[in-house]
Amino acid sequence: MANRVAICAVAQTKFEACKRDVRTQGLLWEVVKDVRAQTGLDFGPGGIAGAVTVSDDVFDARTISDGAVTDLVGAHFGSEEKVAADGAQGVYYAAATVLSGHHDVVLLAGHCKESQPASRNMVTHLAFDPFYTRPVGLDYLCAAALQAQAYMARSGVSETQLAEVVVRARQWAARNPVAQETAAVTREEVLASPMIADPIREKFMYPVSDGAIAMILASETHARRLTDKPVWITGLGNCYDSFFLGERDLAGNFALERAAQRAYAMAGVSAPETAFDLAEIADQYAHQLPQYAEGLGLCPEGCGGRWLDEGGPDRQRVNRSGGMIAGNPLILGGLARVAEAVIQLRDEAGERQVAHAQRAVAQGATGPAGQLQTVVVLER
Amino acid sequence: MAEETSVPERIVSRQVLAIPQRFSTGPVMGRFLRELRDHKRIMANKCPKCGRHQLPPREVCAVCHVEATGWEELPPEGAIRDFDVVYYASPDPLTGETRQVPYVLCWVDLDGTQGDAPLWHLLNVENLAEVRRGVRVRVVFADERHGTTEDIRHFEIIREEASPGAGTGAES
Amino acid sequence: MSKNRNAAIIGSGMSEFSSHREDVNQPEMIHEAVIEALRDADIALEDVDCLLHGNMELFEMVHQPDMWHVLGDGARGKSGLRLTTGGTTGITLACAADNLVASGLHDVVLAIGFEKLQEGHTTGGITNMADPLWGRSLQTGALTGTGAQKVIDEFGEERAKLAAMKYRTIMDEHAMRNEKAHRRLRLERQYIKETADNSPPLVGELRMIHMCSQSDGACAVVFASEEKVRALGANPAWIVDHETVHREETMVFGSMLSTQRAAAERLFARAGIANPRGDIDVFEMYDPSAWWGVDWLRDFLLLEGDEHLKMIENDEIVLDGPFPVNPSGGVIASNPIGATALVRVAEAAMQVRGTAGAHQVSKPVRRALASGFGGTLWTVLMLLSKEKPERRVNTHG
Incomplete structure (x- = not known):
């Protein structure tokens, strides 16, 4: 591949349960303004050539949700294309627009207010087919619960281990200024939280969250002009699994393994257990931290429980951001993971900084029980 | 066989799908709606760079890529720039009820507006032949106002005998 | 780059x-x-x-x-x-x-x-594209009569209405030759006026017969x-370039700049197209209505005055004419919205690849143009060619 692409700036709002004082446009503008200030870029010739946005018509309750933000992303008589999936897919596509040679400098900007609809589950319920899986009441929470049951049964991961995942996530989230759930919790408090969808307790799931994220991606020549700390996207991979949950191996990682293989092949990573200085996993639910760590090859298949017990998350510096379980909107979970990886590789992570971080892996998931998986390898 | 030539019944599953929403208005649109509700004032915001008005107010000027920080009250009168006489009865997505037709929509350049920022609303008119570009209209506010754009009930045509203080920015 | x-x-x-x-x-x-x-x-x-x-x-x-x-x-x-x-x-x-x-x-x-x-x-679904805080109680999906009014104001009622119905009839003639087309009405040129008069009005001068399906x-x-x-060993239609031009969310008609013209100017400048009607052989346009089809022809081809009306009046845009527009029958014939703009690209590619069958244009096709329309008057243009393009230097930043 002839061209290279780097992330040159990142901005995130603080993630909060309900940003009632600002509409989505105000939310997105905060981060777009920030990355423009970081790079000194304006829109148009010689500046930001196009925008890739991330939003969701159903969450926004708006047909063509990107129509609400064209003025904010420089697309009034300019280019804007919307990725309607997890934001890591936005990174994938924005990188492609640069690698292709079509754009030199691209704005990637995503927003979501999960607090706007009456229920997040009412939104994801609509992802199921109208005839067979909607009538049984499935939504992404229920799908994740089925995934958790299958995974815990196969890997032997216990509820107590999952409680420790949450306790640790809060400890790191407290050191991340944009994280939502930063209050310390004890294992006992987690285990005493209400059962929502067996085996998922309230504190095993990511909270309802509002926020926005923006990034600037650029070709090599432009990246070096825009920043002295470009973070290179060296690996990209994604993969779909099948739709019906009964046809899938819910305890396994069919899609994630293939997404990771593709990203690792591109980045030249052969031993993922030791290849990365940090990893960011989109743990919408606590059990997904060990499960997706297996899928990413951070630990052997079926060994997620032992990995937790032996301090794998600390040893491999997983989710120092606090992770998705500390709070990101569904469609920004993977984008927030990439954002944290960039911040770490730029040595800007403050008291959660991984020393001498050179290479990171970030993962995002879309769909029921992670049907579509995205993996991004980043290097300084 | 006879069965093979008959078309099997195609079952259609009818579902009504709705998710209640709570939309934040934010400081910009929120101010516009508050002024409408509390003072029957039409407030446009304004780009500090190019000076164009935005109606409804929006956070950023799309042309200049800067925050539209200025505010100006526009008079509730102006001239029709464009209009639609609607005969097709579509559902109002806010209520689900089918609209009564015909009705008239118009884009009105309120007097003194800078740039392309016509106010878009219903025109209450009996005689459709009266609806033309350039016709002077005024805003009729709702008696009960709730902080929505329906606080403007509609426009009405200004009759010559009743045009006190018509604005100076009318189209020539 | x-x-x-x-x-x-x-x-x-x-x-x-x-x-x-x-x-x-x-x-x-x-x-x-x-x-x-x-x-x-x-x-x-x-x-x-x-x-x-x-x-x-x-x-x-x-x-x-x-x-x-x-x-x-x-x-x-x-x-x-x-x-x-x-x-x-x-x-x-x-x-x-x-x-x-x-x-x-x-x-x-x-x-x-x-x-x-x-x-x-x-129409309800499209209406939900309006901001939830304004416009949803007003918008009628993608229906507006302002496009018709603009053409009528400029060229007079009689000529404008005839041009719109001529365009509509040509699209139907094309659809009749495309077995995939949804609406094939067998419209006859001699009854243009009656067909329009008998069609239910939707908004202003936009009637059902003018509107996409x-x-x-x-x-x-x-x-x-x-x-x-x-x-x-494939038969390729090469992608020369593409251009996306969106707009802010307010729908302002009249004095507004045209995204169609802006997209065409940018794309043609990069592709070295000085004379669109000569350098491009066929155009698949996303024409949501006959009125917009008529009006946008001028912008897409960078024409002035009434040249676009003459193209219609002189049968230049018919399938066997010098500049065929929508040999497929266009969007007025078939409009599964999320597919519609991809159908334009597919049809343009079929013309380049020579695989359009009964609606293949008679002239040789070296270059084909496809357009998309959406949002608040957004445009995307894609240029295809029979010959493999030189990988040119990107000049649009």
Whole structure:
């Protein structure tokens, strides 16, 4: 591949349960303004050539949700294309627009207010087919619960281990200024939280969250002009699994393994257990931290429980951001993971900084029980 | 066989799908709606760079890529720039009820507006032949106002005998 | 920076288009288009390494429909992306396919646009594109009479109305030669006036006969890298370039700048097209109504005055004419919205590849143009060519 692409700036709002004082446009503008200030870029010739946005018509309750933000992303008589999936897919596509040679400098900007609809589950319920899986009441929470049951049964991961995942996530989230759930919790408090969808307790799931994220991606020549700390996207991979949950191996990682293989092949990573200085996993639910760590090859298949017990998350510096379980909107979970990886590789992570971080892996998931998986390898 | 030539019944599953929403208005649109509700004032915001008005107010000027920080009250009168006489009865997505037709929509350049920022609303008119570009209209506010754009009930045509203080920015 | 590598369209497929595809569900309808596209490209599903998917969720009220549709498109185990930009979705998918192939990330990309409009309320769904805080109580989907009024104001009622109906009739004549077209009305030129007068008015001078259809349908297009085109011995329609021009969210008519003209000016400047009518052989335009079709012809071809009306009046845009527009019958004939703009690209590619059958234009096609329309008067343009393009230096930053 002839061209290279780097992330040159990142901005995130603080993630909060309900940003009632600002509409989505105000939310997105905060981060777009920030990355423009970081790079000194304006829109148009010689500046930001196009925008890739991330939003969701159903969450926004708006047909063509990107129509609400064209003025904010420089697309009034300019280019804007919307990725309607997890934001890591936005990174994938924005990188492609640069690698292709079509754009030199691209704005990637995503927003979501999960607090706007009456229920997040009412939104994801609509992802199921109208005839067979909607009538049984499935939504992404229920799908994740089925995934958790299958995974815990196969890997032997216990509820107590999952409680420790949450306790640790809060400890790191407290050191991340944009994280939502930063209050310390004890294992006992987690285990005493209400059962929502067996085996998922309230504190095993990511909270309802509002926020926005923006990034600037650029070709090599432009990246070096825009920043002295470009973070290179060296690996990209994604993969779909099948739709019906009964046809899938819910305890396994069919899609994630293939997404990771593709990203690792591109980045030249052969031993993922030791290849990365940090990893960011989109743990919408606590059990997904060990499960997706297996899928990413951070630990052997079926060994997620032992990995937790032996301090794998600390040893491999997983989710120092606090992770998705500390709070990101569904469609920004993977984008927030990439954002944290960039911040770490730029040595800007403050008291959660991984020393001498050179290479990171970030993962995002879309769909029921992670049907579509995205993996991004980043290097300084 | 006879069965093979008959078309099997195609079952259609009818579902009504709705998710209640709570939309934040934010400081910009929120101010516009508050002024409408509390003072029957039409407030446009304004780009500090190019000076164009935005109606409804929006956070950023799309042309200049800067925050539209200025505010100006526009008079509730102006001239029709464009209009639609609607005969097709579509559902109002806010209520689900089918609209009564015909009705008239118009884009009105309120007097003194800078740039392309016509106010878009219903025109209450009996005689459709009266609806033309350039016709002077005024805003009729709702008696009960709730902080929505329906606080403007509609426009009405200004009759010559009743045009006190018509604005100076009318189209020539 | 220059384009990293060339990409070409090597096959396309469409489901049956109809107002009510109640004989199939969504994945089944998509499957029809996918199978036909793979056959046309003479490849197997195994040869595809990335799928693109797009439509508008609120038409059918399915969230992240690419998840369910894996059942019909075969995406399990493959890479994929979902992109949506309103009416332009289909051509945005084509731009994305070009970018993904050109980037080197993927060798063979299958782009799928679909809509099953009868499963929801189309005009209600479009109306929901208005900001929830203003406009939803006012907007009537994509219906407006301002486009008609603009042409009438400029050219007088009689000439304008005749031009719109002539355009409409030509589109129907084209649709009659396209077996995939949804609406084939057999309109007759001698009854143009009566046909218009007897058609129910929608908004102002926009009547039912002028307006695009509401269709169920899916379209799939196969994109491949230069290396793959060679290896497969495929018949390619090369992608020269594409341009996306969106606008802010307010709908302001009249004095507004035209995204159609802006997109054409930018694209033609980069592609070295000085005389669009001479340098381009056929145009597949996303024409939501006859009125907009008439009006936009001038902007897309960078014409002035009444040249566009003369093109219609003089039969220049007919299938066998010097500048055929919409040999497929266009959007007025078939409009499954999320697929519609991809159908434009597919039809343009068919003309370049010489595979359009009964609606293949009679002149040789070296270059074809396809347009998309969506959002608040957004435009996307894509230029295709028979000859492999030089990988030029990118001058648009």
